[in-house]
Amino acid sequence: MDPLLSGGIGLSEILIVLLKVVVAFAGLMVGVMAMVWFERKLVADMQNRIGPNRAGPFGILQTLADGIKLFFKEDLQPERSDPFVFKLAPYLALVPAFLVFTVIPIAGNFSDGQDGVVTLFGHETLMQVADPQMGILFVLAMSSVAVYGVMLAGWSSGSKYPLLGSVRASAQMVSYEAALGLSVATVLLFAGTLSTNGIVASQAGWRWNIWMTLLVPFVVFVIAATAELNRPPFDLVEAEQELVGGFHTEYSSIRFALFFLAEFMNTVTMSAVIVTLFLGGPSGPIPSGAPGWVQDFLLPLIYFFAKLLVFLFVFVWFRATLPRFRYDQLMDLGWKFLIPLALGWFLILTAIKVARDQGWNPVVAGAVAALAVVVGGLLLRSSIRAAEDKDFDAVDPADLDGAGA
Amino acid sequence: MGYLDGFLVTFKKWAGTRTDTGRRVTTQYPEEVRPKPERFHGRHVLNRYEDGMEKCIGCELCAGVCPARCIYVRGRDNDPADPTSPGERYGFVYEINYLRCIHCDLCVEACPTEAITETKLFEFAFTNRADAIYTKDELLVGDDGRPQQLPWENWDGGFDPAADTSGWMRATAPAGSAEFEGIVAWAGELGYGVRSPELGQHAPDPSDHDDGHGHDDHDAHGGHH
Ligand code: SF4
Ligand code: SF4
Numbered sequence: 001m002d003p004l005l006s007g008g009i010g011l012s013e014i015l016i017v018l019l020k021v022v023v024a025f026a027g028l029m030v031g032v033m034a035m036v037w038f039e040r041k042l043v044a045d046m047q048n049r050i051g052p053n054r055a056g057p058f059g060i061l062q063t064l065a066d067g068i069k070l071f072f073k074e075d076l077q078p079e080r081s082d083p084f085v086f087k088l089a090p091y092l093a094l095v096p097a098f099l100v101f102t103v104i105p106i107a108g109n110f111s112d113g114q115d116g117v118v119t120l121f122g123h124e125t126l127m128q129v130a131d132p133q134m135g136i137l138f139v140l141a142m143s144s145v146a147v148y149g150v151m152l153a154g155w156s157s158g159s160k161y162p163l164l165g166s167v168r169a170s171a172q173m174v175s176y177e178a179a180l181g182l183s184v185a186t187v188l189l190f191a192g193t194l195s196t197n198g199i200v201a202s203q204a205g206w207r208w209n210i211w212m213t214l215l216v217p218f219v220v221f222v223i224a225a226t227a228e229l230n231r232p233p234f235d236l237v238e239a240e241q242e243l244v245g246g247f248h249t250e251y252s253s254i255r256f257a258l259f260f261l262a263e264f265m266n267t268v269t270m271s272a273v274i275v276t277l278f279l280g281g282p283s284g285p286i287p288s289g290a291p292g293w294v295q296d297f298l299l300p301l302i303y304f305f306a307k308l309l310v311f312l313f314v315f316v317w318f319r320a321t322l323p324r325f326r327y328d329q330l331m332d333l334g335w336k337f338l339i340p341l342a343l344g345w346f347l348i349l350t351a352i353k354v355a356r357d358q359g360w361n362p363v364v365a366g367a368v369a370a371l372a373v374v375v376g377g378l379l380l381r382s383s384i385r386a387a388e389d390k391d392f393d394a395v396d397p398a399d400l401d402g403a404g405a
Numbered sequence: 406m407g408y409l410d411g412f413l414v415t416f417k418k419w420a421g422t423r424t425d426t427g428r429r430v431t432t433q434y435p436e437e438v439r440p441k442p443e444r445f446h447g448r449h450v451l452n453r454y455e456d457g458m459e460k461c462i463g464c465e466l467c468a469g470v471c472p473a474r475c476i477y478v479r480g481r482d483n484d485p486a487d488p489t490s491p492g493e494r495y496g497f498v499y500e501i502n503y504l505r506c507i508h509c510d511l512c513v514e515a516c517p518t519e520a521i522t523e524t525k526l527f528e529f530a531f532t533n534r535a536d537a538i539y540t541k542d543e544l545l546v547g548d549d550g551r552p553q554q555l556p557w558e559n560w561d562g563g564f565d566p567a568a569d570t571s572g573w574m575r576a577t578a579p580a581g582s583a584e585f586e587g588i589v590a591w592a593g594e595l596g597y598g599v600r601s602p603e604l605g606q607h608a609p610d611p612s613d614h615d616d617g618h619g620h621d622d623h624d625a626h627g628g629h630h
Contacts, residue, residue: 046415050431320419321411 080158093149165246460520550596
């Protein structure tokens with residue numbers, strides 16, 4: 001809980017919350033614009049191009065110019081679309097993207113067992129807009145709501161390519177949500193709390209989850225997050241070569257801009273979630289002699305943004321490097337590899353954790369769990385093999401004749 | 406490392422933007438301009454003979470061959486007292502719609518008198534449909550034999566007759582006949598005279614004059630030889 005709201009709620013508390021909302025919104029907007037520019041520049045560098053360089057110094061105002069252009073474009077709506085849902089969909093994509101960011105702690109001193117509480121205008125508070133007790137569940141819930149934005153956009157367009165895009169989107173995002181959830185569960189096992197602030201606090205003193213959970217959940221999470229974001233190499237939802245523009249084919253003008261914004265905002269917030277879950281959020285070495293504002297704001301902010309930047313870079317790097325998956329490869333990777341891996345890892349870590357709590361030998365417990373998981377994995381593998389070996393195409397013509405007669 | 410090699414490649418490109426691995430390939434048009442290819446197809450001109458007569462005879466072959474149907478020609482009989490072209494007729498309406506032209510050069514190949522050719526000018530962005538339709542007045546070369554620069558055209562630093570006129574005439578013979586291959590066989594042009602041969606071509610040799618076509622029209626304008 002945010003200590004700001006634990007006492008009575010007066011005007012000053014409300015004003016502080018409002019201030020936090022406005023600052024977070026403005027910061028995220030500017031961040032998204034910077035991200036669009038960053039991505040375009042970086043991809044250009046990786047492809048031996050120059051990238052935007054006309055609008056403002058180093059083309060930094062390119063996003064702004066694009067946004068203004070989109071504002072003045074004609075807003076088209078297909079005749080056969082469902083007008084209400086068609087208009088609703090962009091907001092369903094955008095709003096969750098922003099809401100996820102509200103639970104991300106971006107500053108505050110977490111060193112030496114401190115819980116990141118800072119003092120703003122004489123009130124104790126956390127450097128996040130909200131700290132609900134079910135914090136990380138809220139993140140998962142919002143990323144599921146975002147699926148609706150994409151799905152309904154395609155469905156309500158009344159056009160075939162968007163529809164195909166949204167069918168892919170719903171299948172893909174639902175599939176990868178499972179892997180995402182399972183790797184988050186591993187983190188929760190170590191943190192012992194759902195609150196994002198609590199998760200960051202539990203990683204203080206370099207006990208970052210990326211190595212506390214032995215890297216695997218982190219890798220699974222990053223891959224699943226890329227799929228959740230519909231970013232390359234998992235951008236089947238948009239697949240220009242096959243589906244024109246995928247779910248947003250029929251969108252133009254400001255509605256398209258909203259989707260575009262949501263996509264990049266999701267990239268930023270998802271990177272922030274990764275930093276929170278696995279890299280200890282804004283925590284880092286803080287010299288104890290430093291003045292309060294350096295301890296509470298400056299250094300944590302620098303740490304947070306440095307970590308964030310690493311992941312933004314990684315997402316762009318993925319895009320520049322990997323070709324798009326085929327649809328069956330996507331499903332294979334999700335269901336036959338990532339989900340079993342995340343689940344197995346979760347079981348092993350759970351066994352070790354339970355053994356620790358009960359005073360059993362954690363090595364033995366871990367080994368037993370690993371054995372069980374390996375046996376389960378082999379069973380899964382053999383059943384997948386068996387299913388693949390079955391030749392579904394070989395239909396006996398005699399059967400067909402019999403059915404026809 | 407199999408899957409991960411690609412990441413190294415892109416990383417090297419990014420890290421080495423100042424080195425050879427990551428050297429950028431972008432040309433910063435319009436500040437930097439690449440040399441145009443030899444046979445570049447740009448906007449058309451209607452040519453004139455050295456004495457100022459128009460080459461177009463209003464035969465409409467170009468309009469007939471145009472796959473985009475973007476040429477509109479109307480022919481009319483020459484005034485015998487003051488002819489516009491050396492033949493019987495001349496084109497008195499000639500329009501090309503650049504919203505439709507695909508710059509295939511077929512009109513140039515079809516033209517029996519080399520009246521229509523394509524320059525290498527390509528910077529002619531227009532902002533309305535009327536400008537997109539080039540009329541005869543706009544297409545016709547000026548009295549110095551150069552294309553006219555229209556208000557919306559950007560010629561980035563002028564018009565270089567050697568670099569910017571059509572390469573087609575110097576590549577093939579009229580009517581595409583194999584007998585003419587490698588022989589300079591085009592008529593003179595206002596302002597330029599007979600253009601010099603390209604590398605690998607030679608000027609016509611009077612001794613191999615008998616081309617078997619039997620129409621040695623040695624008048625001032627129509628001659629291909
Ligand atoms: S270049 Fe081709 S499309 Fe253009 S006017 Fe000539 S024939 Fe027509
Ligand atoms: S430009 Fe050539 S083909 Fe077209 S009408 Fe004139 S003479 Fe005939």
